[in-house]
Amino acid sequence: MVQVAFYAFSALTLVGALAVLLTRNVLYAAFFLLLTLFGVAGLFVLASADFLAIAQIMIYVGGVLVLVIFGIMLTHKPDLPIDINSQQPNRIASQNRVGVGAGWVIALLVAGSLFIALYTLLARANFILLSRPVGWQSTMNTIGKQLMTEYVVPFEIAGILLLAALVGATYLAAPPIKSSRNATS
Amino acid sequence: MQPVDSHLFLVVGAALFSIGLAVVLLKRHAIVVLMGIELMLNAVNINLVAFSQYDPDRLQGQMLSLFVMVVAAAESAIALAIVLQVYRHFRTAQLDELNELNY
Numbered sequence: 522m523v524q525v526a527f528y529a530f531s532a533l534t535l536v537g538a539l540a541v542l543l544t545r546n547v548l549y550a551a552f553f554l555l556l557t558l559f560g561v562a563g564l565f566v567l568a569s570a571d572f573l574a575i576a577q578i579m580i581y582v583g584g585v586l587v588l589v590i591f592g593i594m595l596t597h598k599p600d601l602p603i604d605i606n607s608q609q610p611n612r613i614a615s616q617n618r619v620g621v622g623a624g625w626v627i628a629l630l631v632a633g634s635l636f637i638a639l640y641t642l643l644a645r646a647n648f649i650l651l652s653r654p655v656g657w658q659s660t661m662n663t664i665g666k667q668l669m670t671e672y673v674v675p676f677e678i679a680g681i682l683l684l685a686a687l688v689g690a691t692y693l694a695a696p697p698i699k700s701s702r703n704a705t706s
Numbered sequence: 707m708q709p710v711d712s713h714l715f716l717v718v719g720a721a722l723f724s725i726g727l728a729v730v731l732l733k734r735h736a737i738v739v740l741m742g743i744e745l746m747l748n749a750v751n752i753n754l755v756a757f758s759q760y761d762p763d764r765l766q767g768q769m770l771s772l773f774v775m776v777v778a779a780a781e782s783a784i785a786l787a788i789v790l791q792v793y794r795h796f797r798t799a800q801l802d803e804l805n806e807l808n809y
Binding site: 527531539541542547549550554561567570588596598624629632651657660665667686690694697 | 722728731755760773804
C-alpha cells in the first residue's frame, strides 16, 4: 500500500517536472509545477515528515506559486499582429531555431549525464544508515523543540531574512517615482 | 506498514534535480528558469528528508530543509521583483533578448 502510494507520488512529481520542461506555455508550466509540488509533499509524508509536507503545501503552493503566477501575468506580452509587409519576416525566428536544437542537445547531455552519474553512484553506494529500521511518528513535537532550543539563532536570522526580502521586493517592484520635471515633459 | 526503501527517495531526488537543471539550461523565459531552480531545491529537500527519518531525535535534515524552504521563498520574491523591473525596462522577459547593459 505504501509502495503504491510512493510510486504514485513519485510519478506525479516526475511527470510534472517533465511537463515543465516540455511545455511551451509559461502558464501551463506554472500549473505543472503545482503538480510537482504536491507530489513532493506526498513524498515528504511517506518519509515521515508530516510537518514539512504541510509547510511545503503552505509555502510553495500558497506563497511561491501564487507569486510566480502573478509574475507570469504581469510580464505577459500579447502576440504582436503579424505585419505582412515586413521586409525581414523570420530572421530572429530562424536564428532561434538553430539555437534551440543545439541548446536541447547540450542541456540533455549535461542533465542526462548528471542523472546517470548520480544513479550509478546510488546503485553502487552501500549506506549503512539506510539499513536501520525506521518508525512512523509525528515530527511536530521535535521540530518545535528544536526550533526553540538548538536552532533558535538560525530561526531568528530567517525572520530577519524574510523582513529584508519583504522590504527589498517591495522597493524593487515599485514603479519608478516620476519627478515633477519628468511628469511635465 | 512497511516503510519505503530510502534508495528510491534518492533516485527520485536525482531525477528531479536533473530535470530542474535541464529546465534552467533550456528555457528562455526568466520565470521558467526560476521554476527550474525551485525544482532543484525541492530535489535537495527530498534527499535531506529521506536521510532525516533515521534521525528522529534531532531531525537535522528536516530542520535544514525547513530553512531551505524559507530561503527559497525569499529568493523567489526578490527574483520576481527583479524580473518585473527588467520587463518594465526592456518590455520582455526572454533571457536571450536581454543583451544590453545600458538601455
